[in-house]
Amino acid sequence: MPISTMALSILIADDHQLVRKGLHMVVKDVLGFNVAVEFAETGRQVIEKVRENEFDLLITDLNMPETNELALLPDILGIRPNLKVLVVTMKPDKVFAMRFFRAGALGYVNKTEPDEVLAEAIRAVSQGRRYISRSQGDIFSNALTGNAANSPFDKLSKREFEVALLLLKGYGALEVANALSISASTASSFRCRVFDKLEIKNLLELNHLAQTYQIDADPEG
Numbered sequence: 001m002p003i004s005t006m007a008l009s010i011l012i013a014d015d016h017q018l019v020r021k022g023l024h025m026v027v028k029d030v031l032g033f034n035v036a037v038e039f040a041e042t043g044r045q046v047i048e049k050v051r052e053n054e055f056d057l058l059i060t061d062l063n064m065p066e067t068n069e070l071a072l073l074p075d076i077l078g079i080r081p082n083l084k085v086l087v088v089t090m091k092p093d094k095v096f097a098m099r100f101f102r103a104g105a106l107g108y109v110n111k112t113e114p115d116e117v118l119a120e121a122i123r124a125v126s127q128g129r130r131y132i133s134r135s136q137g138d139i140f141s142n143a144l145t146g147n148a149a150n151s152p153f154d155k156l157s158k159r160e161f162e163v164a165l166l167l168l169k170g171y172g173a174l175e176v177a178n179a180l181s182i183s184a185s186t187a188s189s190f191r192c193r194v195f196d197k198l199e200i201k202n203l204l205e206l207n208h209l210a211q212t213y214q215i216d217a218d219p220e221g
Contacts, residue, residue, distance in 0.1 A: 007034050007035060007036055008031060008034075008035045008036070008056045008057060008126065009035075009036045009038075009053065009054065009055045009056050009057075010027060010031075010035055010036065010037045010038070010055060010056060010057045010058075010059065011037075011038050011039070011040060011046070011049055011050070011053075011055045011057070011058045011059070011060075012024060012027070012037060012038070012039050012040070012059045012060075013039070013040040013041070013043075013045070013046045013058065013059070013060035013061060013064065014041070014060070014061045014064065014088070015041045015042065015061070015063075015064040015065055019061070019111075020039050020041075023059055023088065023118075024037055024039075026115060026118055026119055026122060027059070027122060029119065030119045030122045030123050030126075031122065031123075031126060038053070038055075040060075041064065041065070042064050042065045042066040042067060043062075043064050043065070043066050043067025043068065043072050044066040044067075045066075046058070046060060046064075046067075046072065046076065047072075047075060047076065047079070050076050050079050050080055050083065051079055054080065055080070055083060056083075056084065056126070057083075057084045057085075057086065057122075057125065057126050058076065058083055058084070058085045058086070059086045059088055059122070060072075060085065060086070060087060060088070061087070061088060061089050061090075062087060062089055062091070062100070063089060063090070063091065068162075068179075069165070070099070070103075070158060070161065070162050070165070071162075073085060073087075073100060073103040073104050073105060074103055074104070077103075077104045084106055084125050084126065084128060085104060085105045085106060085107075085125070086105065086106060086107040086108075086109065086121055086122060086125040086131070087100050087105045087107065087108045087109070088109050088110075088111060088118065088121075089108075089109075089110065089111060090110065090111050090112070090216075091110075091215075092110075092213060092214040092215065093108065093110055093135065093136055093139055094139060094150040094151050094213065095150070095151045095153050095213050095214075095215055096108075097136055097139055098139060098140070098150070098154075099158070099161070101130075106124075106125040106128070106129070106130050106131060107121040107124060107125040107130065107131035107132075108131075108136070109121045109131075109133065113133065113135075117133055120133075121133070138150075151213045152197075152198050152199075152209065152213075153198070153213065153215070155197040155198065156194060156197055156198070159180070159190060160190055160193055160194050160197065162180060163176055163180070163187065163190040163191060163194055164194045164198075164206065164210075165215075166179055166180075167191065167194070167203060167206060168206065168207065168210050168215065173187045173188045173191065174187070176190070176191070194206070
């Protein structure tokens with residue numbers, strides 16, 4: 001049943017129209033029709049709309065055009081620290097979920113999950129509660145106890161992980177430097193750190209490791 005009698009202001013961000021429509025339908029099912037919903041298709045649009053409006057809830061993918069997927073949440077919460085954020089994405093939980101929770105998301109749902117899971121997440125996050133799915137329990141347990149890594153990529157700092165993702169997209173040192181506003185020598189140093197921490201020697205091995213953990217260089221959604 002819908003849980004709200006007061007109008008909620010919600011921003012839904014995804015670069016696929018069908019996904020935006022689907023999320024809108026689930027939002028109405030969970031929160032009722034007394035909601036004011038706006039949409040965004042790029043990271044730039046999200047930032048602009050968040051600056052201009054005080055939304056109660058943001059439901060967003062992070063793999064959109066004009067988006068630094070690891071910087072988007074910190075940028076958003078730097079503008080609106082109290083904004084409730086639910087990430088809905090195709091990115092694998094084991095690699096990305098904890099990073100986005102640490103960045104300030106209250107919930108993280110993979111698009112392969114059934115609608116019931118998405119509905120539970122929307123309900124919880126709209127009320128300001130953290131949502132952790134059953135499948136994410138082990139991920140949190142490993143992260144909190146330190147007994148096991150969810151993936152080798154857990155060894156990487158935020159910046160190192162950003163560099164790894166850009167390398168997977170085929171960026172060279174100069175392109176990485178331009179994308180992250182750092183020098184080419186610093187970009188090369190980060191590349192060396194990534195290889196050392198992941199215990200790999202070249203880009204081929206990086207791509208193989210990424211495939212093992214279902215990290216697509218440019219996944220759909």
